Amino acid sequence: xxxxxxxxxxxxxxxxxxxxxxxxxxxxxxxxxxxxxxxxxxxxxxxxxxxxxxxxxxxxxxxxxxxxxxxxxxxxxxxxxxxxxxxxxxxxxxxxxxxxxxxxxxxxxxxxxxxxxxxxxxxxxxxxxxxxxxxxxxxxxxxxxxxxxxxxxxxxxxxxxxxxxxxxxxxxxxxxxxxxxxxxxxxxxxxxxxxxxxxxxxxxxxxxxxxxxxxxxxxxxxxxxxxxxxxxxxxxxxxxxxxxxxxxxxxxxxxxxxxxxxxxxxxxxxxxxxxxxxxxxxxxxxxxxxxxxxxxxxxxxxxxxxxxxxxxxxxxxxxxxxxxxxxxxxxxxxxxxxxxxxxxxxxxxxxxxxxxxxxxxxxxxxxxxxx
Ligand SMILES: [Zn+2]
Numbered sequence: 001x002x003x004x005x006x007x008x009x010x011x012x013x014x015x016x017x018x019x020x021x022x023x024x025x026x027x028x029x030x031x032x033x034x035x036x037x038x039x040x041x042x043x044x045x046x047x048x049x050x051x052x053x054x055x056x057x058x059x060x061x062x063x064x065x066x067x068x069x070x071x072x073x074x075x076x077x078x079x080x081x082x083x084x085x086x087x088x089x090x091x092x093x094x095x096x097x098x099x100x101x102x103x104x105x106x107x108x109x110x111x112x113x114x115x116x117x118x119x120x121x122x123x124x125x126x127x128x129x130x131x132x133x134x135x136x137x138x139x140x141x142x143x144x145x146x147x148x149x150x151x152x153x154x155x156x157x158x159x160x161x162x163x164x165x166x167x168x169x170x171x172x173x174x175x176x177x178x179x180x181x182x183x184x185x186x187x188x189x190x191x192x193x194x195x196x197x198x199x200x201x202x203x204x205x206x207x208x209x210x211x212x213x214x215x216x217x218x219x220x221x222x223x224x225x226x227x228x229x230x231x232x233x234x235x236x237x238x239x240x241x242x243x244x245x246x247x248x249x250x251x252x253x254x255x256x257x258x259x260x261x262x263x264x265x266x267x268x269x270x271x272x273x274x275x276x277x278x279x280x281x282x283x284x285x286x287x288x289x290x291x292x293x294x295x296x297x298x299x300x301x302x303x304x305x306x307x308x309x310x311x312x313x314x315x316x317x318x319x320x321x322x323x324x325x326x327x328x329x330x331x332x333x334x335x336x337x338x339x340x341x342x343x344x345x346x347x348x349x350x351x352x353x354x355x356x357x358x359x360x361x362x363x364x365x366x367x368x369x370x371x
Contacts, residue, residue, distance in 0.1 A: 002015045002016065005252060014250065024220050025219035026051070026062060027221070028064070029044070029067065029207055029224035031094075033070055033094040034078055036093065039277055044225045047223075048223050063110050065112075065113065065210065068112055070115055070116050071090070104283055113210045113213075125212070133145075134149060138171065140184025141171055141173075141184045143181060149241070160177065163177040165179045165180075165231050166231060167180055179231065183201070183202055204235035208239040219247070220248070222236070222251055223253065224254075225256055226256055
């Protein structure tokens with residue numbers, strides 16, 4: 001019996017061959033605990049809970065790591081705007097995510113490490129990168145030198161000329177394509193000591209450091225939402241492999257949740273909160289919808305209305321192997337009479353997809369196959 005997974009990095013369905021027979025080591029990028037979770041936030045937790053349960057059902061001993069990003073610009077900003085301590089803010093919403101995962105039947109991970117609890121590992125990793133010539137310190141910041149890593153872009157398909165990290169220019173950054181490993185201390189923000197000055201971690205650094213700490217330099221599966229392929233996972237690979245680790249052997253990505261063709265996002269104001277949805281449907285139904293990717297057509301178009309259960313969209317000859325689509329339509333939080341043209345869909349078909357996102361996920365119940 002062979003488990004077959006769609007691997008984003010190779011853009012191919014591959015037989016799952018664990019590093020250690022009978023064991024499976026899995027790292028899932030968890031939540032940034034900045035606010036109340038909406039259903040888009042927990043899709044990866046549900047999708048890869050299915051993968052984990054599948055592995056365990058096949059008698060694998062699974063080490064499943066799902067981190068908590070508990071230090072971040074948004075956490076600090078929102079806590080500040082609310083006049084609350086950042087540590088109270090992030091703890092409050094970490095608990096909210098835990099409640100959501102519990103409600104949806106997501107098993108607790110083997111370990112749930114917080115970024116702020118792994119500064120030592122991050123400092124060690126930065127030191128290795130600086131020693132190897134892949135990173136540099138400047139004015140209290142530490143940056144990764146993208147041009148020093150020839151394989152950069154292999155996961156996402158980004159060409160170096162097209163790289164935009166989505167972060168500020170950065171004090172002392174030598175090349176705008178470089179990304180931040182460590183942010184220099186700012187007044188009023190929490191900070192930790194390093195050999196290069198006090199500061200706080202950049203987002204990408206934590207996952208490479210924690211994955212290595214818990215799962216070793218080389219492990220089996222790294223997973224997360226499709227929107228993390230670039231820059232987050234690209235940068236995780238650069239950090240880990242430039243430091244000499246093999247890192248993940250399989251990369252799996254789930255599609256995101258969309259509403260009216262747009263990614264569900266607080267910044268777009270189109271979110272469905274989990275407590276609200278659970279007043280309308282049972283938790284099992286929400287879990288089913290979030291876990292059901294199907295191998296559908298490459299489309300954001302909803303194919304049926306809630307609460308009918310989704311059916312496979314069938315006809316693989318017309319399917320787009322790059323994407324997964326969940327044919328679910330949710331009722332609006334603003335009322336039941338919403339126009340179908342604005343209905344909510346669950347879909348993995350990104351609107352702005354670099355060739356990179358070739359790696360839609362086949363890591364869930366319907367698309368993980370055994371032969
Ligand atoms: Zn991550």
